[in-house]
Amino acid sequence: MRLLPRIHDIYVGRTVLLTVLVVWMVLLGLDAIMALSGEAGKIGQGHYSFGHALAWLAYTLPRRAYTVFPMAAVIGALMGLGQLAATSELTALRAVGLSRRRIAVSVAISLSLLTVLMVVNGETLSPWAQNRADALKTSARYNTDMATARYSGLWAREGDIFLNAQTGEEQVSADGQAILLLHDVRLYQLGEDGRLLSLTYAKTARHDHQGWVLETVRRDTFGERSVSRQELPTEKWASKLDAAALASGLAKPRNLSAGELKTSIDYRKRNGLDARDYEDTYWGRWFYPLNVLALCLAAVPFAFGSLRSGGMGKRLFLGMLFALGFLLLQMFFGRMAGALKFDYRIAYALPPIMMLGISAWLSRRRVG
Template sequence: MIPRPMRFDYYLGRAVFGTVLLTWAVLVGLDVVMAFSGEFKDVGKNGYTLGHAAAWVLYTVPRRAYTFFPTAAVIGSLMGLGQLAATSELTALRALGLSRRRLSLSVAVALSLLTGAMVVSGETIAPWGQERADNIRMSAKRGGDMSVARYAGVWAREGDTFLNAQGGEEQLVEGGGTRLVLHDVRMYRIGPEGEIVSLTHAATAEHDASGWVLKQVRRDIFGERSLTREEAPSEKWDSQLDAAALATGISRPRNLRAADLRTSIEYRERNGLDARDYEDVYWSRWFYPVNVLALCLAAVPFAFGSLRSGGMGKRLFLGILFALGFWLLQLFFGRMAGALKFDYRVAYALPPILMLGISAMLFRRKSG
């Protein structure tokens, strides 16, 4: 039988909910204002207006809310519980026979509702909004010559040629600079009557300081009653297509849904490409709710001791300290996984295990 929530569960949940939502709104609001002010430098260029900048920022709000929620959760939880501790309400609940673990469970259940909503948002509204935002920005800045389709990769047009790439990435080159590499590229050349004159397929299209190079090229040229095929291991492509514009059209792994990340990982593994950047983001999505709850539970013991006599500044400082420490710990293990080539699941499991271990140790110390 599932135990029914008690009145103190609702009371604790309401206190934590309020401070988490307030902290969340402040963090996301500051980030939105900074992002909007950062767009002013591009307003007036190539038809990019203030309305485009505002629309871009608004569409990215769900993604920003998803990103800032873990930080807001731990800061808001400490502030909410700190207020109850300062007024001795937590002490009164303890006098009723409620253990610290039982009170922590009430906080975890309250936070799990918001965490669940963020997980759903991260797979639905946030990627959709980011995709719309990217389309608005590119369409305005590039004069409508570029578009991004979720299932068809990147599309671009140059004169009578239409280019489609299924994926790609920017790579660092020796000596500095970057190189854009597009995978599974198709170029359609359209005639004056709307007919397809030629279809070119290339395994990759690479752009660096020397220009464009197509590799493993196969070109079909269509005549009125004939078809001619040409093949070449590589060839130069004389094009003025803006590589920077194409690079912005490639979806970043962090902006993709988990299902799309899984598809991208499988595609890259089948073709012998490096998929670790996608694996990093993919497993971070699965560990997102675990990280939030572990981070908040690790901070809860402070509410029963050091926050009782502390002011708002102390609670805020501890919340930021916990959030920053956890982020650095997760970043460290993530970078180690990338450098040493071990499983990202291990890298993302270690930080919450360490935080929960710290929480258990602090609970035993305060109970002793």
């Protein structure tokens, strides 16, 4: 099989690429409209306006494009190949000696271009834009002096006290109460002249319906010529910082690059914290291009059988069936990996292997 692209490779690849782009734009538009409608109930909270909602939506578009691309790729590939099959162009290509493998390679190469673009987007533009979107919404809704720094966690201000937390997460207690946990917390108290009055370190800051509690506390108080230290196992913190606003400002795993995710995983494991959400997102990034290509290659055999006599509705149905089936498989194995604590690499490798195996089996049985 010759590896250099020829005119039939370019033709097949261009047809598939165009249909994928059209489907991608449609899915992205529908996702954006649903997201904007979901923001309607939040307009009016604090200073959050319709303009803020539009800006938030614009910032989230790179992440949404990254998320819907696998579904758009398989639906678009099936529709493009189905279009060629319906006009007997695939039959003509096969008649001149073009193998199924060569057609599959043409599809894979054309989709690889968009897949590489999405991988770069997922590591650069998407996390940055999503962080900006979250910061915009939080500051507008809660009117707080709060920011997230890329390498130094969450920052918030209350009067003369500045809070810094490296990481945090939300939990639900046995009675259904929401709990916010912040880890590696530092409280800086400044005087009116800008001088540091005290520095309080707490291993954990916990917020529930009873308020804030600091755990494993160490406080250094700075005098003009002296420093005193106080250590406490726990201490109540009379703060009015909004826990919901702080939770909204925490860096979420989806907002981090693969390198930052790996750093967060190592940090959490060193400190005995739950790292499963970060591992899930981290390995999802690595398997993203494999999932896209495997899913589309698994759908190629249908173009030589069931799509030849079907209309647009049949192609669309098969594309959605493939995409949803793969998504459900991936979610199932991901949840199982989190619950049973087995390797996420296995969980993410099984769905594409299963889809390719099913496709090969159906191809041998001459589906359609």
